[in-house]
Amino acid sequence: DTGVSQDPRHKITKRGQNVTFRCDPISEHNRLYWYRQTLGQGPEFLTYFQNEAQLEKSRLLSDRFSAERPKGSFSTLEIQRTEQGDSAMYLCASSSDDPVYTYEQYFGPGTRLTVT
Amino acid sequence: RKEVEQDPGPFNVPEGATVAFNCTYSNSASQSFFWYRQDCRKEPKLLMSVYSSGNEDGRFTAQLNRASQYISLLIRDSKLSDSATYLCVAMGGKLIFGQGTELSVKP
Numbered sequence: 001d002t003g004v005s006q007d008p009r010h011k012i013t014k015r016g017q018n019v020t021f022r023c024d025p026i027s028e029h030n031r032l033y034w035y036r037q038t039l040g041q042g043p044e045f046l047t048y049f050q051n052e053a054q055l056e057k058s059r060l061l062s063d064r065f066s067a068e069r070p071k072g073s074f075s076t077l078e079i080q081r082t083e084q085g086d087s088a089m090y091l092c093a094s095s096s097d098d099p100v101y102t103y104e105q106y107f108g109p110g111t112r113l114t115v116t
Numbered sequence: 117r118k119e120v121e122q123d124p125g126p127f128n129v130p131e132g133a134t135v136a137f138n139c140t141y142s143n144s145a146s147q148s149f150f151w152y153r154q155d156c157r158k159e160p161k162l163l164m165s166v167y168s169s170g171n172e173d174g175r176f177t178a179q180l181n182r183a184s185q186y187i188s189l190l191i192r193d194s195k196l197s198d199s200a201t202y203l204c205v206a207m208g209g210k211l212i213f214g215q216g217t218e219l220s221v222k223p
Contacts, residue, residue: 033210040124042203042213043160056210091159103148103207107159 004108025094139204
């Protein structure tokens with residue numbers, strides 16, 4: 001399967017714990033995006049990378065959130081000191097950086113986080 | 117106010133019906149617009165782009181009115197397999213999603 005993959009698919013954690021999610025984009029895609037989606041809402045943009053450079057971060061991304069893409073391939077999203085409000089589906093997407101195709105983002109299956 | 121707003125539905129229609137979804141956007145600087153489809157507990161997937169001149173793909177027609185900042189999606193002869201959530205998306209650098217409109221097509 002050469003699509004976007006995410007790991008883990010589900011994570012249950014206790015409030016205050018740190019969690020880390022991984023995303024592997026489509027190999028030829030330079031752009032990688034993180035979104036958060038809660039029930040009944042559309043995905044909300046968190047941040048995106050062009051190769052290893054983090055080019056934009058949403059105001060939704062508090063200081064407890066950090067994302068990296070160290071070698072321009074896979075990316076990690078870490079949430080420190082989790083809160084119950086962090087419970088959501090975390091989606092990763094990738095796209096080409098060709099301006100003609102950047103809108104066509106391919107999403108991974110997501111990591112569902114539950115904070116108890 | 118959300119940047120992209122949609123009627124959340126749900127829209128419950130019989131097979132064969134025609135159904136229309138509407139969407140408004142607030143950022144006049146948005147450059148491009150799209151409809152994504154999301155099946156239950158699945159990831160969103162691009163359905164089609166939206167142009168001012170209209171865009172038709174089989175039973176699906178999308179339309180953009182820049183003056184009114186309004187986007188529409190029309191589905192004709194709806195099928196059971198069309199049941200999903202339809203996400204209106206504006207792009208101005210990054211994708212901004214509406215909350216989605218849920219469609220349920222019944223036999």
